[in-house]
Amino acid sequence: MTPPAVPAALHPLVAAFLGDRDAVRAALHRFGSPLHLVFPQVFEANLAALRAVSDAGAARYRICYAHKVNNSAAFVRTAAGAGIAVDVSSVQELRSALAAGFPPDRIEVTGPKGGGLLRAALAAGVTVNADNLWELEQLAELATTNVAVLLRVSGFAGSATSRFGVDLSEVDRAFDLLVRHRERLRFLGVAFHLDTAATAERVLAVGDCLDLIERAYARDLAPTVLDVGGGLRQVFTADAANYDAYDAALRAGLLGHGEAMHWGANTFGYHVADGIAHGSPVFHKYANTEPAAAILAELLTAPLPGHGGRALGTVLADNLLEMWLEPGKALVDQAGITVAQVEFVKRAGNGARLVHLDLSRDTVTAADQEVLIDPIVLAERPESGAVGVYFAGHLCLERDLITQRVVRIAGLPAPGDPVVFANTAAYHTDLSAAQAGMHPLPAKVAVLHHDGGFVLCPDGDYRPEAR
Incomplete structure (x- = not known):
């Protein structure tokens, strides 16, 4: 199953940072995974x-x-x-x-x-x-x-x-x-x-x-x-038409008119009745x-x-x-991202592919809303071609699916590959973050573009005048 992509809108500075794979991996090596990065x-x-x-x-x-x-x-x-x-x-x-x-x-x-x-x-x-x-x-x-x-x-x-x-x-x-x-x-x-x-x-x-x-x-x-x-x-999506196409495919799947792109009985706030998906979804205004x-x-x-x-x-x-x-x-807006690493990939009993990450759903969603912008997989050598997956969290709870919808990615990642959740600075990182299972809260780090490169600073140590 390869659903429509819903690409994230990225500020050019953030896009440049993600384009520097060495900088991303250096951040994870120094501060651990998962990691919240903010861009003053x-x-x-x-x-x-x-x-x-x-x-x-x-x-x-x-x-x-x-x-x-x-x-x-x-x-x-x-x-x-x-x-x-x-x-x-x-x-x-x-x-x-x-x-x-x-x-x-x-x-x-x-x-x-x-x-x-x-x-x-x-x-x-x-x-x-x-x-x-x-x-x-x-x-x-x-x-x-x-x-x-x-x-x-x-x-x-x-x-x-x-x-x-x-x-x-x-x-x-x-x-x-x-x-x-x-x-x-x-x-x-x-x-x-x-x-x-x-x-x-x-x-x-x-x-x-x-x-x-x-x-x-x-x-x-x-x-x-x-x-x-x-x-x-905020501006979350880089392609509003693709967002609309995904929403239409999601609703069609809920109605049984196409491949299901939802996990279990989740309807994302839609009320399905009389062959119609009524109401509004429980999403941010991603479009x-x-x-x-x-x-x-x-x-x-x-x-x-x-x-x-x-x-x-x-x-x-x-x-x-x-x-x-x-x-x-x-x-x-677009001034913060969350990065986590892949722990493993598996198949569920229903045939769905699950990409397990070392963070929980609560870390990147506000008030348990669905993440309707595709995470960005920075795979070194992705396996296979475009594929639909669910991203799963590390809590021992059935509800800890980071995406309860199918996400299109270019290929299956390997353990250790970084996965980026874009535009998480507003409410997403702090409103619902939980420490269930005694997992620590992710570190928060400021990223600065300086002299053509990127400098990392623990959030609590950042001083604008010291740049």
Whole structure:
């Protein structure tokens, strides 16, 4: 069985590194397998692209790196050195940001916060993006000095119900708290985060937020910030048409109209009924080919309803509002890979070929979603021709199939051959990683292109200024 290929999109720097087989094997020899590799220079390139769009479309803006996408010290130190801000959502991330050199006025604490995180935020003197009325009340009670506060809101028409933020129907209660405690709570503005990159939906949310800002002015509050969150997409696939062809073949196999490309009863989120695969698959938006910078440009130039057709960025500038943006995935897009080695190849009882690797599914998937970009096999002497395989993990669990779908590879690898999972920096490497079976977590290493070659540095030792 040779299914359609789903090739990974690779940043040229990452592609050059993988093209240097000696460098890849040297990394594995020095740091072991499996191994997470991060590329700070790709992070810098992604940031430069977002800055260029923001410079052109927004008079005043702040970019906050969403630390939660990756625990990498190299990434957070790169962000600090670049002069942007950081969005943290735990006490540990706050400590990481401070250790990386972020001053308090460039740190924003987001997400749901218990008493411990609120007290840590107050002690550090950072901005708090309040998720709910309880947090505002706690801040007012605990604060001994004036704390900078954003109010996260939700409940926009046309948007899915969110468990985060103060619903629009309760904003007046939040304003009451902010007015009553203005000597302790310094209201910066409103914030939102939508679980979508759809420009039309974001534009509607911005319109509602501008109305809230007008209402805040009427309450003698003086907001100056509109935080539009993150959610910008990544580019995973080098061939969207091949992705679509694979998805079609996968659905056909589920329906029995072609060779099955799924393991066991896995339907990847599709509901098979009446000869049709209904619903949406449990995959990331792998078919997206629009870079984050293009999505941001579309948002900033989109006409804002009720404002004479003026662009969103222009309206913000005319109202002297600073746009805050919280990209995470967009900044680490294509800036990280995971490399593992083949342990052995076998045939299962159903005839399927299994390529066993020395890592688990949890190491390279976020929230147990399927990996729908083909791993890259760096075989020295691949056996046979193109073949379909499943990649299997090293846990003694039936569920530990790294790919629960058939993957096309050029030929069967041998024990010790490296296998690369592309674009794993955003959530994939840290969100679900487990230590079942007492397997240690993979090392994380920064890769730098320097003087025509590649230099490796343990992630915790990386310093941008020392390059």
